[in-house]
Amino acid sequence: METNSNQEYTEPARPSFDSAGDKRILEGRRSFFLWLIAVGTAAMGALLAVPLVRYVLYPVFAKTTSVSWSNLGHGSQYASVTTPVRQIVKIEQVDGWREAVSRKPIYVTKGKRKGSLDGVEVLSAVCPHLGCEVPWNAEEGKFMCPCHGSQFAPDGSLLQGPALRGLDTLPVKSDKGDLMARYEYFQALLPYKKEVG
């Protein structure tokens, strides 16, 4: 590469593109080296992408809700229940870096419907019609929904619509004599019980 020192400087001489051979970066002898660099850089990039991919995918595979079993006390105290007993369970819902703690009313009652344990049922107080909270009406001896008048027997079974099914039983188990229930949400407006997500 010659540089003419006599003429006025314009810009450093650079290899001309139109002369072939070595000037073709994408082809021939010089390209091999470029490919080597490109492949090496790509491999490096792929390696660095591993933490990025793990980072992005984290919430996709992380457990988002931590609905756990609530202890309702020793099972013996429910052995002689005659009318439904109202209890509050605390459920924690993790939403990324937030946590929503909500308190949900449930009823422990006598009953032999599906989901009962030793003649004891745990009912969600959410009306299967449109989701209002259903209180126990001690004077009438039944659950009466304040919103649209659905009525349920002490064991939660349907007495009168517009609800299409009885109050939903929650999963129960016995742990060292303690009655445990797991709070769940169920789809409204269906004639059968169906868990929500």
Added chain:
Amino acid sequence: MSTESTPGENPQTGREPQQGRLFRWFERRTGLNKLLHEALDEPIPGGARYAYIFGSGLLFIFISQVITGIFLALYYVPSADHAHVTVAYITKVVAAGSFLRSLHVYGASAMVIIVLLHLSQTFLYGSYKGRRELLWVSGTLLFTLVMGMAFTGYLLPWDQKAYFATAVGTSVASEAPFVGGLLERLMRGGNQIGTLTLSRFFAMHVFYIPALIFLFVAIHIYLFRKAGAAGPISESPVRPKQHTESFYPRQLVMDLGFALLLIVALGFAAYFAPAALGPLADPADTHFLPRPEWYYRPLFEWLKVGHGQAEFLRIVVIPGIIVALFVGLPFLDRRLERRPWRRPAAVGVFSVIFIALVTLGAYSYYQDSHDKDVAMQLEQQHRMEVQFMNQPFMPQLANGAEPPPDQTAEAAAPASPVGAEGEKIFQSHGCYACHGQGGAGTSFAPKLRGIGSKFSTAQLETLFEHPLPQMNAGGMPHFKFTPDQVEALRTYLDSLH
């Protein structure tokens, strides 16, 4: 394709193999070869050298900062209520979150180091000479922008040291004459450091300054290519005479080697000594001793030393002279002489300023370690940081969650028999289903507590008989209550207020 060959070059011109057609087809449509040729065949007078790796190293770290920064934004929330918990979430919970955040934190320090190396090399080699004034000035601007990134990014985790370092950093602005107070309030978005400060710093850190950096990097590279590489100190800055070597392949390999070294070093640091996060900022903490990152230590010490004396000289005149010397260097040092030992004035001033900055920084660290009270407090702050890092992640309680149990318990105790009657009605009619326990209100229906101060019993009766349209729309059932029952409800709800 021309068949003309240049003397001294590999005469492979006659070769027109099979791949030639494919090459031509591709080249005509993309111009990729021409582009690569333009980008990579930049001639370097005197050949490739390790001294020239810092510019591209800087670009590489900047791109790394952009990538890690963009990914951090996936979980980060810039508000005083959420910034700290989201950074804690990234650090303690998200897979590889601590690693990526550490890369970003340490990358900031690396960027400051390399920018200093880059400008030192440019200065010592006299590479700003020979029609390169604007190239140098754009470089000084980029240096300022990099320091601005470091300053604004420091606040974003909203931990103790971030908060207090920024409190000091912004109060420095208030020492500027005439407009100081205004400047400080402008930076803080008010008198105090708060969520508005965080929003401002966040916007500066991710939108304004990066946009300016992209712009000035483009200008900087364009001006560099226009002027051409300056080459070694023995080369004429205007009319290069030495044998040139193109950037590709040797200089490219050196640059890539440096980039590899940087990322490996950062990766090791991030993996084995991840960046810490301190406890949540507590503005009420009067003990906390703010200390900036190492690169702001000299400035910090400069402002501390002789505080209250010769303010104008210390805050305006001397820094002003240094900035003027820094930016105006190529206009002041106009000779084409590049050898440092033949430029005693320029190199002397540079060395004095450099040594002064290093001394100030070192003195700041020395003082901290030799003042017993300060050392103890800093040690305590460090312990708090370690302690916080060892704690498991605590999610933030979401807004709109039901009131805490004590509030409900308190609400459950009506004061009078009439109130107790009201509570019974409230419970038996399921009012709480929509209006919440104790009438606290939910997302479906308004708060009923203290409704007695808004409506009389008679008005409430009317409301039950003739509900408002929004009550019907919200699914409020019709109730028939006697005036006594309405009065009881009203008494009950008022007792909760």
